[in-house]
Amino acid sequence: MGEETQMNATRGFGLVERARAIAPLIAGEADEIERTRRLTPAVVSALVENGLYRALLPQSLGGAEVPIEGFMQMLEEIAKADASTAWCLGQCCVCAMIAASLDRDTAHEIFNTQPGILAWGAIAHEARAVEGGYRVTARWDFASGSRQANWLGAHVRIASADGVSRKNADGSPEVRTILFPAESAVLHDVWQAIGLAGTGTDSYEVSDLFIPERFTAFRDVPSALREKGPLYRIGTGSTFSLGFAAVSLGVARATLDAAIALARGKHQSLAASAMRDNQSVQGLIGRTEGDLRAARAYLHATANAMWRDLSATGEFSAAHRSAVRLAATWTIHQSAKVVDAAYHMAGATAVFRSNPFERRFRDMHAIAQQIQARDTHYEDVGKAILASE
Structure with a gap:
């Protein structure tokens, strides 16, 4: 790993650590975010003060310009605390990539005037x-x-x-x-x-x-780019896909963790023993955990392979775009299945707003309805596979 790549990776994981640090604050504000249908001032201030909105902003403007993996992990951590916050953060971070196609003074006026969103x-x-x-x-x-x-x-x-x-x-x-x-x-x-x-x-x-x-x-026109870093070659469309797939992983992880915590202590109605001792529950948790780990590994392996090629060649190819689209779409669908399994595992407990299931169930299915999760993406990838020899 070259010195510049190492520095970029450090910046990326620095944002991940900051995301983990403010996650408890975001989780504490989640009810108010849901009630008001807005991110609260406390959450927005924490995101701004920790530089999370500047994850994909060029370094030349004081941004982090992180490798794609750092961006994805940052969103995943925030999504574990609150999906709406992660979704807004991902959206606005990707929008900031337009700075790479603006003249420097214009980009500075937009992104370096608080809050720069x-x-x-x-x-x-x-x-x-x-x-x-x-x-x-x-x-x-x-x-x-x-x-x-x-x-x-x-x-x-x-x-x-x-x-x-x-x-x-x-x-x-x-x-x-x-x-x-x-x-x-x-x-x-x-x-x-x-x-x-x-x-x-x-x-x-x-x-x-x-x-x-x-x-x-x-x-998303390479010839219009002022910034030459590999990040901006990916374009906003594929970056949205990877970011929102990472959000879905965070929601799935938090929902499954909540189901596991519930199973450790809950006695199902009319059952003599705790859920943790039920072999059906044990098997369901094992299979669902495997599904989630597989989805995360596939998404990150695809993103990392693309990033390595892009960094070496400077080209974001049609094959990269197709691979990213397939991995992101499949990851969102797989995350929805994980959330569904956790929700059903929780039984009647899951329907109460006071418990950590129903909101994540609704959030996950809202994510699965977005453009990044359309079934037609499979058709596009299949068409490309069949056309190649």
């Missing part, structure tokens, strides 16, 4: 090119972490001044990411969801907003 939602709508920038009137959805952010972004198709949609050389629509202060938008409180309730994944809207050219970028 950027959030965005899905690709939608169109912005019209005007002198010096773009104008847009639109509403976007799914902005996890927007309630903590001081900047918002959106991915929009670009139209010329006369309203004609601009195309790339391959005929696809030109899409840019636009960035603007959160105060320029109206946020709509729409996130009434069965799981990940505390993420505040609300909608946001702007009307005839002018976006200067320098506050736009081509997202």
Whole structure:
């Protein structure tokens, strides 16, 4: 391992240790996060003060720019304490990767003004090119972490001044990411969801907003990168996949641990002995533990193999993208199975809000409904496998 790689790894694991250190605070705030559907000020302050939002920000801007494994482990630790907090943190960390495609002064203005948090939602709508920038009137959805952010972004198709949609050389629509202060938008409180309730994944809207050219970028386009570190070659799409799969592992780990703790002391109704002495329970715990360890090992092995190749060659290939997509999708699905097994193992105990099961059950199934867990990803990977010889 080279000296620079060693330093990056140290930074990554430093963030993991900080995540573990603030996990008890986050766990203590989890009920309030659920009730208010927002991360609490105490949690946001702890994340900011410990530099966790800056995990994927370039070193040139004072960020950690950690290897992907450090980012994944950081999210896993936070998810054990609260899934909504981990989800918002992962979302905003990945959004910060856009800094690698902005000029330095613009990136500094966005990310080095407290709290330096950027959030965005899905690709939608169109912005019209005007002198010096773009104008847009639109509403976007799914902005996890927007309630903590001081900047918002959106991915929009670009139209010329006369309203004609601009195309790339391959005929696809030109899409840019636009960035603007959160105060320029109206946020709509729409996130009434069965799981990940505390993420505040609300909608946001702007009307005839002018976006200067320098506050736009081509997202996930290698030729547009100002930063040359391997992290930014991965792109936001695959980084979201790895990050949210790590969140699912943290939720699964915490839920299974809670079931194990319950089994050590609980007597099932009408049973003469404790659950810990029941062979069916013992076998279920053993198999479920194996499933979880296998999922974690597969995800991290895939991420590490990709990172080694990327660091050596500077290329994030189609094969890497396919491998990451498959591992992340399968890990989320496997984590959901672990949570289901733990939930059912707990019996009637699991349905009470005072016990550590029902929220994690809801959070896990909300995660499994997101784009990173779509079954169509298996079809895409299968198609690629069949096309190769």
